[in-house]
Amino acid sequence: MIDVYSSATPNGYKVTVMLEEVGADYTLHPVNLSAGDQKTPAFLAMNPNGRIPVIVDRSNNNFSVFESGAIMIYLGEKFGQLYPADPDTRSRTLQWLMFQMGGVGPMMGQANVFYRYFPEKIQPAIDRYQNECRRLFAVLDSRLSAAEYLAGEEYTIADIANWCWVRTHNWSGVSVDGLPHLQRWLDALYARPACQRGIRQPERNRTPDDIVRGAQNIVVR
Template sequence: MIDLYTAATPNGHKVSVALEEMGLPYTVHPIDLASGEQKQPWFLKLNPNGRIPVIVDREADDFAVFESGAILVYLAEKTGVLMPSDVKGRSRVMQWLMFQMGGVGPMMGQANVFFRYFPEKIQPAIDRYQNESRRLFEVLDAQLAQTEWLAGDALSVADIANWCWVRTHRWSGVSVDGLTHLQRWLDAMKARPACQRGVAVPVKVQSLVEDDKGSAAFIAQAQKMVQR
């Protein structure tokens, strides 16, 4: 059994989608980011950095894993799925996973901060992060013109990691217009039942992806989190 400490964010969804795709049983422990629960001493024992998600593998002597990318690799190696066993295949997955960890996530995250959450509009910062996010989307689109999935002909943790961020492009103010291969991939991922279940953990926030309903309350909470 896996204990998942998470919240409704792209990084949190990466792990819940992976758990759903892998068919692993897990227990959800929602973390209230707005109140700073992730900074409490009990949580810092699981992740010294005070961020979600974290898993605790009860079948492995309560082994705790933090950092969403590290969790994905751990779960893939534990189950033997969503990660090729050959060296080159594994490397391809790791390359696109690191692409998300070092590029897509940080750039979109900063786009969110400056486009949605900062009290004043700093247009050069907004332009910088939105433009860089769009550039990264174009890299993904070029790759997906050659392969069905990011690392080849099979779904992997790299697809899960990138999708959980790219699906929120509207919230970051970044268009996917004209990126037909990326759009095909987005639709394919969205249609997967495990993906649908995973992005509803711990609560469903689909409206923030597709429209602005309820966005004011979400922004108010996010502004508190940005200041922590």
């Protein structure tokens, strides 16, 4: 029913975890980022921005969706799962989804660049992004001290989106020590079979340059 064009990155995992959670019938098409598969004309026809993930819904006239957050909303509406019907809970879900899209993802991505990939170690840049990641983790910890999940007592796409990034905190060089509520929530999602399956799916296309290279200890524990 759904074709998924993705790779082993936190944004890629967001889609495969969600599809596993809702029990959807999907076909995974691994995208080799190192080889530039995401810049081919065929891929750019689906996503002009040349980024993964992308889905194509074969049951909806081959409708394509790019941007991981937009994909999660589309799938939530399509399957009627993980996207609350209650207006207030849905709003909280979207708020925490945007928190990941605008904060956690970009800041952890920059921490990865300067801490892991940049040839010159520019310590002020490393400190700036790692400290901001830690601040965002503390915000999540505070929220999770008041509720089981980010939107409240209901597990939603907001939890999946944030978890797929926060679980890679070691790769960004950011500790979660002293954040007990965040750690409780991380462990709770690790225990979900669909989360375990979802973060394994794109690994068939792992390369040495993968964003989670060297962090195998946090894939499944």
